[in-house]
Amino acid sequence: MGFFRKKSNSKMHSNSISTSQMMKTNLANELKTNLQENLQRIKDSLGKSSDIIIREIRVGKVETIKAGIIYTDGLTDTTALQNFILETLMLDVEGTELQEKLSPEQDLISILKDFAMTVGEIKELTNFEDLLTGLLSGDTIILIDGYAQGLIVSNRHWVERGVTEAAAQVIVRGPREGFSENLRVNTALVRRRLKDPNLWMESKIIGKRTKTNVAMMYIKGIANDKIVKEVRLRLDRIDIDGILESGNIEELIRDEPYSPFPTILNTERSDVVAAELLEGKIAIFVDGTPFVLIVPAIFIQFFQSSEDYYQSADIASLIRLLRYFAFAIAMLAPALFIAVTTFNHSMLPPSLLISLAAQREGAPFPAFVEAIIMEVTFEILREAGLRMPRSIGSAMSIVGAFVIGTAAVEAGIISAAMVIVVSITAISSFVSPTYNLAISGRILRFGFMAMAASFGLLGITIGLIALLLHLCSLRSFGVPYMSSLAPFNLSDQKDAFIRLPMWKMFTRPRLINQQNIVRQQDSASAKPEPPKNKESEGG
Structure with missing residues (x-):
């Protein structure tokens, strides 16, 4: 009993030590009220990199409040920074007005966020981890002397490849739009095709050092909730230094890593992603690559082309x-x-x-x-x-x-x-x-x-x-992987080896989607027929 008591006491001691270490880490990660200390820590953390621009200004014409503006050259929209941030803080804002608006319930950070700044997205920050992540992502950081909080202003902008024709999946007939390396451009291309409020998207940051933005998109009510949960679980389970392309995600979440056959489909066409989402599948977008992952993927799916549905x-x-x-x-x-x-x-x-x-x-x-x-x-x-x-x-x-x-x-x-x-x-x-x-x-x-x-x-x-x-x-x-051939499903053979006409494809794949099967309510009325001759019927 004494042995177990000592062992339990040692466990409690180690737990208390780990808790105290976590508290010390959290305290060390928080912003300081002194502006110079915060700026010096940013310089030390980034090694005084030349592309990190740090500018100290004074808020308002009265010049009574010190502030620091930090951004990354090449990743930040400097025009928006000049017109909507620096000009607003240094010229348009009166220092006396700020002092009058300050109250015990509302501080200067809230005043700038709610009344002064004329930009789209603004977030408050309280720790250096969020500060460095936003700074290296292209956002502008605003720190105020005397406050242990700051603002993250979203004004990212960098040179990128526009929307061009897909190079890896060439077709004769169909849309020419291909994804680019910008995640928001890619999701916007899908949003433009599917104007459905049930098109949901969940974003994650994966990679300790790259901090790559990864988005999971699906149609609520059509996608299988169990598959959505499984995809979310596998993405959350990834613990790696960096994600540079969607192939890294594919290798970390696929079912059979040693099989020569792919169990995840990748595509750079927005119409293919939209069509797969309508069948109840899930799309995974990775920032920095034009290739989007589609899960789950079955064998016959790799023989299908988007052009098949644009021809007879x-x-x-x-x-x-x-x-x-x-x-x-x-x-x-x-x-x-x-x-x-x-x-x-x-x-x-x-x-x-x-x-x-x-x-x-x-x-x-x-x-x-x-x-x-x-x-x-x-x-x-x-x-x-x-x-x-x-x-x-x-x-x-x-x-x-x-x-x-x-x-x-x-x-x-x-x-x-x-x-x-x-x-x-x-x-x-x-x-x-x-x-x-x-x-x-x-x-x-x-x-x-x-x-x-x-x-x-x-x-x-x-x-x-x-x-x-x-x-x-x-x-x-x-x-x-071999559905709808094994197990055999007769209703899903309409789009397996051959493709039936669109007016006969009134159900979605059953093994992938199990809660919203019907694609068309009345397939008979959708069949194209020539107009009836009323005169001949009357005669």
């Missing part, structure tokens, strides 16, 4: 089926060629088999080694074309592939049939509307090639079974 249903369905077929070619074509030419010769017509055998008569390597050489070579050319200047990148990749392929065939290192197969595979990988899914196919392609070289078509079959089992085991924020 038959054309969109044909193009979508073509995407599925192209993905299968990009993942399995080299493996099938290796399996057929190495193990399963009986599956080829005799004439084609003789032609392939004649081509490979002088080839020094087996089909698997040839495929590896060509695939690695093309991946190098692809990456080089992406990283080089755009004016010569595409030309270099095309010419390089043509020259290397032709030279390899003429030198007898690679067979002509293998060059054809690898070329078709490479072209098919570009059909996918999402870059992440195309990368998944490229990764799995090498695994299927190894299985085909080891066991032939049996190895490809085993690989496909393992792939399907893996896909069915994945989840994205609690939603099965």
Whole structure:
């Protein structure tokens, strides 16, 4: 009993020490009433950085009240600072009027905030942590001598890229607006499309050093409350020094970190975000990047393009089926060629088999080694074309592939049939509307090639079974990754492999949204029909 008593006493002592340390930290973090002490601490905290501008002024024409103006050069709107802050404090405000308005219930900080300042957003601050965060975000800080409080005036302004066309998701028909690196511009683009008061947005600051603004947007009443809670929980759980791009957030909140398939969709198109929000999904905006995250994401969603909903249903369905077929070619074509030419010769017509055998008569390597050489070579050319200047990148990749392929065939290192197969595979990988899914196919392609070289078509079959089992085991924020195929939902097949006409798509996906299913109240009345001829009816 004495041991436990000592242990409990030590715990109480440690708790009291931690509490006292927290109190000391909070006291040290608070602003002082002396203006010079506060300004000196700002200089010491920021290392006397040259882009931090500190100016001491006197409020009013009487010049009886000292004040300090602190802002970051390059992040602050200096025109607004001059016209609406400095001019107001130094010229428009009378010191005697301020003294007359002061009362025991209202101090000078409240007077300046409520009556003097002619800017939009003003907040009071009482500690150095909020002061430094606002200062380094581009806000202007106002400190008054004799007060342990200050004001944060929002007048951020910096050079940024405007709203331009989305570069990563090119379409033929549809809006051209793409997101920029400014979070407020991105949320405004979505607000302009969805003028719904139920479109809610929650903001968070993530990153101890970067203090990146992150916003979570969803439609209240359509989005699943459990998924919203889960997204909020995962974002709050992030404890890291810095967030530089939405890919950092994606890697920290995704369900399966070691799966080659993406479980979070990223897009730089505002119309895609608006459409996904209407289906009950959640958008995550990160300041400093044009790519917005969409959760939850399912497998068939990566084959859908915003252009599918701007064209007629038959054309969109044909193009979508073509995407599925192209993905299968990009993942399995080299493996099938290796399996057929190495193990399963009986599956080829005799004439084609003789032609392939004649081509490979002088080839020094087996089909698997040839495929590896060509695939690695093309991946190098692809990456080089992406990283080089755009004016010569595409030309270099095309010419390089043509020259290397032709030279390899003429030198007898690679067979002509293998060059054809690898070329078709490479072209098919570009059909996918999402870059992440195309990368998944490229990764799995090498695994299927190894299985085909080891066991032939049996190895490809085993690989496909393992792939399907893996896909069915994945989840994205609690939603099965293969829905609406597994578990199968007949009502959701209207937008899976094909797209039915808009007047038939009267319900939202059921596994994602479970409280507001109906999209259109009466689908029959929405069907387009020619006007009826009343004269013929009367006759």
